[in-house]
Amino acid sequence: MVSTPLKLSEPDLSNNSSNGSISSYGIARSTVTGTPLSAEELRKIDAYWRACNYLAIGMIYLRENPLLREPLKSEHVKNRLLGHWGSSPGMSFVYTHLNRLIKKYDLNTIFLAGPGHGAPGILGPVYLEGTYSEVYHDISEDEEGLKRFFKQFSFPGGIGSHCTPETPGSIHEGGELGYSVSHAYGTVFDNPDLISVVMVGDGESETGPLATAWHSNKFINPIRDGAVLPILHLNGYKINNPTVLSRISHEELESLFIGYGYQPYFVEGSDPESMHQAIAATLEHCINEIRSIQQESRSTGIPKRAKFPMIVLRTPKGWTGPAEVDGHKVEGFWRAHQVPLSGMHNNPEHLQLLSDWMFSYKPNELFDESGKLLPELKELAPKGDRRMSANPIANGGLLRRALRMPDFRNYGVNIAKAGTTEAENTKPLGVFLRDVMRQNMDNFRVFGPDENTSNKLQAIYEVSKKFWIAEYLPEDTDGGELATDGRVMEILSEHTLEGWLEGYLLTGRHGFFSTYESFVHVIDSMINQHCKWLEISKDIPWRSPIASLNLLITSTVWRQDHNGFTHQDPGFLDVVVNKSAEVTRIYLPPDVNTLLSVADHCLRSTDYVNVIVSDKQSHLQFLSMDEAIKHCTKGLGIWDWASNDQGTEPDVVMVGCGDVLTQEALAATILLWEHFPELKIRFINVVDLFKLQPDTEHPHGLSDRDFDSLFTTDKPIIFNFHGYPWLIHRLAYRRTNHKNLHVRGYKEKGNINTPLELAINNQVDRFSLAIDVIDRVPKLQNIGAHAKQNLLDQQIECRQYAYEHGIDKPEIVNWRYPH
DSSP states (O other): OOOOOOOOOOOOTTOOGGGTOOOOOSSOEESSOOOOSOHHHHHHHHHHHHHHHHHHHHHHHBSSOTTOOSOOOGGGBOSSOOOOOTTHHHHHHHHHHHHHHHHHHTOEEEEEEOSTTOHHHHHHHHHHTTHHHHHSTTSOSSHHHHHHHHHHBTSTTSBOSSOOTTSTTOSOOTTSTTOHHHHHHHHHTTOTTEEEEEEEETTGGGSHHHHHHGGGGGGOOTTTSOEEEEEEEEOSBSSSSBOTGGGSOHHHHHHHHHHTTOEEEEEEOOOHHHHHHHHHHHHHHHHHHHHHHHHHHHHHTOOOOOOOEEEEEEOOTTTTSOSEETTEEOTTSGGGSSOSOOOTTSOHHHHHHHHHHHHTTOGGGTBOTTSOBOHHHHTTSOOGGGSTTTOGGGSGGGTOOOOOOOOGGGGOOOOSSTTSEEEETHHHHHHHHHHHHHHOTTTEEEEOSSOTTTTTOGGGGGTOOEEOOSOOOGGGGTTOOEETTOOEEOOSOHHHHHHHHHHHHHTTOEEEEEEETTTGGGGHHHHHHHHHHHHHHHTOTTSOOOBOEEEEEESOGGGOTTTOGGGOOOTHHHHHHTSOTTTEEEEOOOSHHHHHHHHHHHHHOBSOEEEEEOOSSEEEEOOOHHHHHHHHHHSEEEOGGGOOOTTSOOSEEEEEESHHHHHHHHHHHHHHHHHOTTOOEEEEEESBGGGGSBTTTOTTOBOHHHHHHHHOSSSOEEEEESSOTHHHHHHHTTSTTGGGEEEEOOOSOOSSOOHHHHHHHTTOSHHHHHHHHHHHSHHHHTTOHHHHHHHHHHHHHHHHHHHHHSSOOHHHHTOOOOO
16 A cells, blocks of 8 residues: 655745745755756656665665565564665755766766765665666665665675765765865866766865865866866754754855855755756756866866856755654754654554655655566666766776886985985985876876975976966966976865875875875874775775875974974874774885885885885985895894894894984994993894784784794893884784883973984983893893993983084984994
8 A cells, every 4th residue: 555655844935045045945946047857857857766765765774575565564674773864865866867967968977975874875876777786796676686785784794874885886985074075076186077076965064174175176177187066965954963054144155165266056945846957957057067167278278277166955854754753853854864763663653654754755656576676767877887886987996007117226325334324315205206207197196285395305396396276476486386287286284185195096096195294193084084995995896906095204203303392293103003904004214215115115006005104304324225125025124234143142132113213223232332342232123013013913914933033032122113102012012022122212202302302302312222221131230330321421411412502412413323
């Protein structure tokens, strides 16, 4: 029996956009007018949308009886109801209309769903257009497949309520709240035919990353890049609060987006028939406007900044759902955000209301006897790769081309003798990246927040400038390094840069991102989410590997003596270590040649987040290129030239991990040998941080046998580490000799200090390390008092010199490894 369809709340027809209304109800009000849909097109599109909404409800509620071929019973309903209905109708509404335009204009389009848990609104159309069944053969296009499709949603062993990596066509999931717009822009760089449509939740629009990402429109070159069509979905509420942008006037909202540099178009209302016509007319107008902008620049060869269109779509929260439940408003209110009806197993009235709600979409008019979408409706979806859910751009590994790489060996520094010459570690890397860029001018970009020159990577500007298409001033020609065809992306927003880079990588390209160590924490959560995406993707057979996310952390803690305490924080490494060993890699190369070897390896890799820590200032150089390659291949190893335990058992193992920390550890060994010439020291340098973990915990980890061979089973280990010392204990706590592992690192002790004074404050300086050895090597404990006093005296002298002269003593600044 088909129940009477539910009725929408009574619209207030006096409200419209022109008088500043913020109502989501009534006949459609839109900036673009017209009725482009014939009566037959309107009938079919509305039916397709009803099918999407029916599937969205089925995913949230049902485990049996997917087409209601028998009366709905409580045992057909899931025991635990999870999912989000509120944003789903609006998203499937837009998705359905985009399909019409893709077919009409043969568009190359992908869809990014910004609202947090809006997967039901996307999974429905993905299933209806057949891609889901092609990817997951057990989820067939029939009643049995539909039952499995419903049951798996937010169900143990199934799929989540975001557009997770398991969702065909997705490169962005709702858990990444705030990144949808920056992701969308990253997809269209160097993709001239692509239009990425991004649906922005109005709750999401309150986040800092999203607010800044609107400025991405100022970084589009209409000749070589595609276009983003943002659609702000104003349905009025977050989980149980109003949203800011839904409660300001029409005029203020319009002014906001005009101020951002867009041409905003409004579609508002709840009446389905008029809303279908309004969104059809508006989307078509926007697509044609985008094409007109691109055509103008491409025909003249002159890239100009344009006012690209965007849409504000205002519809009720939970549109077409129950208007009221138990006397409380639901549709158009925050109660529609998640599960509008609950208590099905002990509330027959709610069960009946669910049945009425689902029957209001008239499933018998949408699916045939076998449970498949009717052919006349199936025909509305594009075919093959033109389906947004099957577009290979959204499975970027299918399109990824390996970088054409210069030989990194040609960019190194010559080392006549270890520890006797200095070089700026990142400067040769900039030259290397310049030539990587030169050989990959359509699929490689460099990203950085206004710091590439500061980070000594400025050689890249010899091949490609910073992209800039906004206003130019005459003085910009004097070192501004700006160009409308630049491939270096700089904006002072790590959030936006990270989003661009992720979108670029997820659609098959390559990139490199550098930022200051103290500011990389801005993107902690973004790196977290990208790691999660990669980890899940590795277990999805149809997801092809994408290029790794390569992140250079520079301007590091140990050379932030001039900026002070606020710029001293190496804790990003702790964040990365929290993520899956399958997708994370951390490297701390101590000099130029090891940095180049690591960078080459990272740029060639796939499906990782590679974190490289290397300071930009001048540092001692230690390894020849051949030595560096071998050392990086091993990940860590003994430096024979800095050790004297060959053929004997060491008294102590000295370890350096990081550029400054390695130098101080080397200087400490020299101090020790000056006082105790017979002391046997084994010197180890660590490049690959995850070598410290057991091989059972990380693919790069050392076996216990190899670890014991290097670090001994019973000798003191003095480990001088770039970051917070407890991270090393966390990685190595299961090792045999952990009880003798003594780690020095940053301990939040610093301000405006000289480099050595900063090291002294945190006990990573040469004097503190040498004293550590005296205290921990048994045979030195009784004979080392005079040496300790001498070392403390030197330390005091260094502090006094710094306070008097503002710099470190010349013998510290000019120290060279003497052996």
